[in-house]
Amino acid sequence: MTSEPGLRQRKKMRTRQALIEGALRLFAEKGYDQTTVAEIAATADIATRTFFSYFDSKDDIVFFDDRSRLERAVEIIGERQPGEPVADLLRRVIDQSVFADTDSELARKVGPARTRLIASVPALQARELHLLFDIQLQLTEALHLACPELDLVEAAAAVGSLVGAIKVVVAACQKRGDRPEQTYKAVQRATDIAIDGLNSLPRPA
Amino acid sequence: MTSEPGLRQRKKMRTRQALIEGALRLFAEKGYDQTTVAEIAATADIATRTFFSYFDSKDDIVFFDDRSRLERAVEIIGERQPGEPVADLLRRVIDQSVFADTDSELARKVGPARTRLIASVPALQARELHLLFDIQLQLTEALHLACPELDLVEAAAAVGSLVGAIKVVVAACQKRGDRPEQTYKAVQRATDIAIDGLNSLPRPA
DNA sequence: ATGTAATTTTGCATTCATTGACGTTTTGCA
DNA sequence: TGCAAAACGTCAATGAATGCAAAATTACAT
Secondary structure, rough: OOOOHHHHHHHHHHHHHHHHHHHHHHHHHHHOOOOHHHHHHHHOOOOOOHHHHHOOOOOOHOOOOOHHHHHHHHHHHHHHOOOOOOHHHHHHHHHHHOOOOOOOOHHHHHHHHHHHHHHHHHHHHHHHHHHHHHHHHHHHHHHHHHHHOHHHHHHHHHHHHHHHHHHHHHHHHHHHHOOOOHHHHHHHHHHHHHHHOHHOOOOOO | OOOOOOOHHHHHHHHHHHHHHHHHHHHHHHHOOOOOOHHHHHHOOOOOHHHHHHHHOOOOHHHHOHHHHHEEEEEEEHOOOOOOOHHHHHHHHHHHHHHOOOOOOOHHHHHHHHHHHHHHHHHHHHHHHHHHHHHHHHHHHHHHHHHHOOOHHHHHHHHHHHHHHHHHHHOOOOOOOOOOOHHHHHHHHHHHHHHHHHHHOOOOO
16 A cells, blocks of 8 residues: 555645745745735646645645644654653654754755745734644644653643743744844743743742 | 713724624524625624724634733733732733633623634634734733843743643643533643643653 | 714725536556 | 546636725714
């Protein structure tokens, strides 16, 4: 069942790739809202209707590699060493799946541009948050499985608090105009705060 | 400047109210996707076009009281007693703004139905997450102002970790089919975990 | 009460994402 | 080679959202 891709699959793959590249190029050139699905389809020489058999919606194309990132994260959680503290495990998940360079060269190529794009288009922000939310639920399940000492609520709280802290911190940094360097440090700090708890924050003078 | 509302304002208020009630009734009766903006507008006797001068989009109408909830939260943060621990302050914010019954009887009336509705319509989930995200950024600013001992990153991490933990826990509970009672307890637990940190979780056997 | 300015409401046309139905072409495989 | 499934494309329709200019309503000063 898992032999070679076959001509059909390969062709599909190539078309998909072409759509992603074409779309991201157009978004960069003319902006997301100014780019129509018809134009994107044209870059891969397929009919507008056919676009929707490759992606469920126009915004989905921006998050083409989400699935693979999630899979890697779940994999890492699954490989947990018995006895490894949850905090350590999740730290690894964060930098090996969320912040690591992805598998595809494609993802690396579009990385920064995509980040800017998402930040500037409300519809994409909403889509991203929705996907991220779903991902968190799946991570919760994976964590619950990998850590029998955690009940479902504890696993959910762990994932939510860590991811939530990071996401809001990153947004705050972007809003303030931080450089990637600074933002990265802020993520480290956010991680520590989630792990050590709000009580670890500085006390009032 | 802040005298009586005036006929114009009152009328607008009433129309808005009618739109909200009509929309939620229709959503409950026929489902969100099966209800058109034209139908909603009809329940308040206004033209379809006019709907969009009351709400920016069809989904916005479901979150009509978001703004007031946020304002209350910011207010609570602003009234922080100097020296009050951040954790205590945020605990109050959670149960006095997020989980307290809202001002409007309307909000109370539609409460549970709305929750079910949002959970069942992806577009609404995405919108809610987006709004919540924006709210978190504003809470971050408010917290940063009210707590001079926290830098912006710390404030963001505090808000993100607490809200993130709660949101994911609530979703996990709903997915599992918990009763409101159980879910409420889970929220308490989530809050504690965010405050005490992931290290406070049970250690492996 | 009346006229004028400001605000709202509306009808109309348009763009565009998304979907369903259905016929046509390709590709995989016996 | 020839059939069945998978993909693709055409056509048509729905419905959200927006811009625009005319019509209606309200506020306010005289």
